Amino acid sequence: MLKQNHRAWVEVDLSAISHNVRQLKSLLTAPTELMAIVKADGYGHGAIEVSQAAIAAGASWLGVATIPEGIQLRRAGITMPIVVLGATNGVDEVKAIAEYRLQPTICNPKQALIYHDVLSTIGEYVPVHLTIDTGMSRLGVNWQEAIAFVKLVQHLPNLEIKSVYSHFATADDSDRAFMQLQTQRFEQVIADLQTEGIYPPRIHICNTAAMLGDRQIHYDIVRTGLGIYGLYPAPHFKNIIDLRPALTVKARITQVKEITTGTSVSYGRSFIAPQDMTIATVAIGYADGIPRGLSNRIRVSVNDQKVAQIGTITMDQCAIDVTHVPNIHIGDVVTFLGGNSENTADDWANLLGTISWEILCGFKDRLPRINVVKAIGVLH
Numbered sequence: 055m056l057k058q059n060h061r062a063w064v065e066v067d068l069s070a071i072s073h074n075v076r077q078l079k080s081l082l083t084a085p086t087e088l089m090a091i092v093k094a095d096g097y098g099h100g101a102i103e104v105s106q107a108a109i110a111a112g113a114s115w116l117g118v119a120t121i122p123e124g125i126q127l128r129r130a131g132i133t134m135p136i137v138v139l140g141a142t143n144g145v146d147e148v149k150a151i152a153e154y155r156l157q158p159t160i161c162n163p164k165q166a167l168i169y170h171d172v173l174s175t176i177g178e179y180v181p182v183h184l185t186i187d188t189g190m191s192r193l194g195v196n197w198q199e200a201i202a203f204v205k206l207v208q209h210l211p212n213l214e215i216k217s218v219y220s221h222f223a224t225a226d227d228s229d230r231a232f233m234q235l236q237t238q239r240f241e242q243v244i245a246d247l248q249t250e251g252i253y254p255p256r257i258h259i260c261n262t263a264a265m266l267g268d269r270q271i272h273y274d275i276v277r278t279g280l281g282i283y284g285l286y287p288a289p290h291f292k293n294i295i296d297l298r299p300a301l302t303v304k305a306r307i308t309q310v311k312e313i314t315t316g317t318s319v320s321y322g323r324s325f326i327a328p329q330d331m332t333i334a335t336v337a338i339g340y341a342d343g344i345p346r347g348l349s350n351r352i353r354v355s356v357n358d359q360k361v362a363q364i365g366t367i368t369m370d371q372c373a374i375d376v377t378h379v380p381n382i383h384i385g386d387v388v389t390f391l392g393g394n395s396e397n398t399a400d401d402w403a404n405l406l407g408t409i410s411w412e413i414l415c416g417f418k419d420r421l422p423r424i425n426v427v428k429a430i431g432v433l434h
């Protein structure tokens with residue numbers, strides 16, 4: 055099996071992805087649909103395989119950030135609607151959207167008119183999603199200008215409005231005041247549109263945190279990213295449904311050596327052996343996505359024992375303390391994140407003062423990806 059040769063790799067449990075999608079869907083009432091957010095290569099899990107697993111478990115929309123991310127899914131034969139959540143303004147971008155049947159987010163009148171110009175020239179028409187800024191101050195027209203914006207797009211014959219949406223700035227916060235303000239603004243926009251006789255076919259505002267936190271605002275679609283990968287956006291969401299992390303990061307031992315008291319380990323000598331020790335070098339480092347800031351701060355799992363990572367994590371390698379692990383051999387597998395290690399992406403995020411999203415997206419292409427379906431075994 056190929057896996058035997060890898061120095062380091064990530065394992066993605068696709069049955070966990072399906073399980074998580076089903077758990078998230080169990081909170082929805084018909085006709086609310088689930089959009090699986092698979093941007094950034096499926097948060098580092100592999101966008102194609104995650105999309106397939108999510109669709110099989112009941113997702114009916116896919117969300118990506120960029121056009122190349124959408125094209126990758128189309129080339130893999132995925133036919134579900136794919137929404138590009140990022141901004142797309144260039145002539146070539148509009149053409150690519152049309153060619154690959156992607157559905158862009160339209161953020162402002164200027165962008166709408168660029169789409170209109172290009173599409174009417176090439177004789178194409180495109181389903182679009184209009185985004186309204188209710189407080190995130192990222193993409194979208196300000197909520198006060200939303201009615202004029204929607205009316206403008208309505209009159210552009212090559213753009214078909216599929217949905218009107220917004221995005222929360224603080225959905226993972228236990229203080230819900232700002233989220234409620236954004237919700238009010240959004241609902242006011244929808245009400246004002248209805249007064250004008252305009253009924254968007256779909257409206258949506260929830261990311262994972264919002265859909266877990268408030269079932270009253272699921273509307274027509276929920277856009278779930280983090281949850282499908284098995285992480286909770288914040289600890290206070292933990293009891294709502296059962297999510298299982300899908301990602302495990304592993305690497306092999308490449309050398310085992312004895313060191314005496316006082317010997318320093320790795321760059322900068324940040325670890326000095328307090329006694330005679332057995333240490334092992336492991337073939338994974340910060341260029342693979344193990345943050346250097348975790349040096350000397352994490353425990354990893356090897357031969358079913360938890361041991362300390364010691365010394366500075368280097369670009370491609372790091373050391374662990376195996377003094378008390380019997381029968382350690384070159385080629386033994388060390389679990390860094392997930393699986394039988396103590397570590398979740400949340401633990402690492404907390405140590406580093408960041409969020410689990412950033413940890414998940416940090417595992418680089420240099421790590422081969424092995425897909426597993428737990429019930430069946432290793433796929434390839």
Ligand SMILES: *Cc1c(COP(=O)(O)O)cnc(C)c1O
Nearest residue numbers: 091139221261262277278279280
């Ligand atoms: C990334 C993203 C999401 C998904 O967010 P999660 O917190 O990972 O669920 C939803 N909507 C938009 C617009 C996004 O950019």
